[in-house]
């Protein structure tokens with residue numbers, strides 16, 4: 001992202017934000033409510049055009065957007081089917097995909113349940129599974145641990161720590177950030193945006 005600025009109705013949300021995403025980065029975007037974190041994610045994922053600056057994705061580099069993946073889950077589909085017919089899951093033997101789902105704490109019985117009948121934490125883990133199998137080099141998440149049970153948070157932490165690409169996540173969850181982040185991008189009303197390694 002190069003010198004990105006965004007404003008709504010003439011009100012500047014942020015200006016002049018630049019940062020790179022490199023392989024294996026785990027970037028946490030932090031800052032107070034309303035400071036513009038979700039807006040930055042919308043610009044990063046192309047849901048919104050920035051007022052100034054540019055977002056450039058290197059050729060062949062794709063991203064998976066966890067929140068959108070969750071929103072777009074087919075509630076009538078089963079856990080096993082949804083994951084087996086998606087991305088890298090398509091070519092992998094069913095047994096292997098189901099083993100991967102077991103790692104994400106799905107029981108044998110969960111696999112045949114419809115996604116609509118799952119808890120929020122279980123749905124989040126299906127969305128995460130699809131992000132991991134999407135072939136994307138970057139996984140982008142906006143407050144993924146909100147309302148999640150401890151098991152789902154721990155599963156998510158481990159999966160993101162071991163993901164071979166890069167992770168960009170907005171979060172207010174101190175423990176989650178401490179576990180996964182290697183870089184912080186802090187929105188501060190006084191100081192503007194600062195980047196630091198952690």
Ligand SMILES: Nc1ncnc2c1ncn2[C@@H]1O[C@H](COP(=O)(O)OP(=O)(O)OP(=O)(O)O)[C@@H](O)[C@H]1O
Nearest residue numbers: 008009013031032033034035036037038039040187
């Ligand atoms: N489409 C829009 N039109 C007008 N104003 C908007 C729009 N989207 C966001 N805003 C405003 O932009 C500011 C930043 O919002 P944003 O959702 O990015 O904050 P945030 O840092 O993600 O906050 P939170 O931590 O509460 O999720 C807020 O003042 C919000 O009201």
Ligand SMILES: [Mg+2]
Nearest residue numbers: 037038039142
């Ligand atoms: Mg937000």
